[in-house]
Amino acid sequence: xxxxxxxxxxxxxxxxxxxxxxxxxxxxxxxxxxxxxxxxxxxxxxxxxxxxxxxxxxxxxxxxxxxxxxxxxxxxxxxxxxxxxxxxxxxxxxxxxxxxxxxxxxxxxxxxxx
Amino acid sequence: xxxxxxxxxxxxxxxxxxxxxxxxxxxxxxxxxxxxxxxxxxxxxxxxxxxxxxxxxxxxxxxxxxxxxxxxxxxxxxxxxxxxxxxxxxxxxxxxxxxxxxxxxxxxxxxxxx
Numbered sequence: 001x002x003x004x005x006x007x008x009x010x011x012x013x014x015x016x017x018x019x020x021x022x023x024x025x026x027x028x029x030x031x032x033x034x035x036x037x038x039x040x041x042x043x044x045x046x047x048x049x050x051x052x053x054x055x056x057x058x059x060x061x062x063x064x065x066x067x068x069x070x071x072x073x074x075x076x077x078x079x080x081x082x083x084x085x086x087x088x089x090x091x092x093x094x095x096x097x098x099x100x101x102x103x104x105x106x107x108x109x110x111x112x113x114x
Numbered sequence: 115x116x117x118x119x120x121x122x123x124x125x126x127x128x129x130x131x132x133x134x135x136x137x138x139x140x141x142x143x144x145x146x147x148x149x150x151x152x153x154x155x156x157x158x159x160x161x162x163x164x165x166x167x168x169x170x171x172x173x174x175x176x177x178x179x180x181x182x183x184x185x186x187x188x189x190x191x192x193x194x195x196x197x198x199x200x201x202x203x204x205x206x207x208x209x210x211x212x213x214x215x216x217x218x219x220x221x222x223x224x225x226x227x228x
Contacts, residue, residue: 099162099164100217101147
């Protein structure tokens with residue numbers, strides 16, 4: 001899977017929007033952009049994913065650059081429960097031998113202040 | 115209902131012992147994984163099984179032996195435990211019919227080798 005680059009950490013205040021960036025300059029045409037997060041002492045959980053168009057769900061929004069070399073996960077109103085490590089992961093779903101495995105980078109540690 | 119469960123949650127043992135971690139998913143998924151998260155918090159894939167067949171083995175020492183008695187279970191047996199095996203082990207599952215192609219993680223098993 002292609003590599004992603006994220007800031008080590010970010011901070012936010014409660015009830016403010018948070019924009020978590022991810023660079024993936026070597027993304028291929030068949031790579032989907034997935035975001036997972038890991039709350040303290042828990043396993044990772046799926047947040048959102050997309051290919052080319054921006055995506056919204058109940059947890060977050062995903063904004064994908066037109067050239068797909070970067071993306072931004074948007075939490076519209078951060079809560080204390082959103083404090084977690086956020087991982088941006090590229091997944092090639094065109095087939096091959098990856099068998100759906102997730103290749104995690106270091107992620108971004110999000111701290112939310114009350 | 116818990117989607118992916120692991121037992122035990124904590125495991126403390128001596129070097130040289132043999133131990134097992136069990137994982138069960140009730141999502142009807144075909145593919146299951148074991149990931150290891152070390153003290154530096156890096157998450158790495160170890161194994162994957164699809165319908166009881168091993169499909170990913172990421173250069174893990176052969177002291178680690180996964181076993182899948184049926185597609186709902188993927189257990190991890192570790193022989194001759196070493197200090198470096200101390201980590202949190204996460205089980206995950208993925209359904210090929212899931213249009214989001216997401217993985218669901220268990221709560222993790224914290225293994226401490228003394």
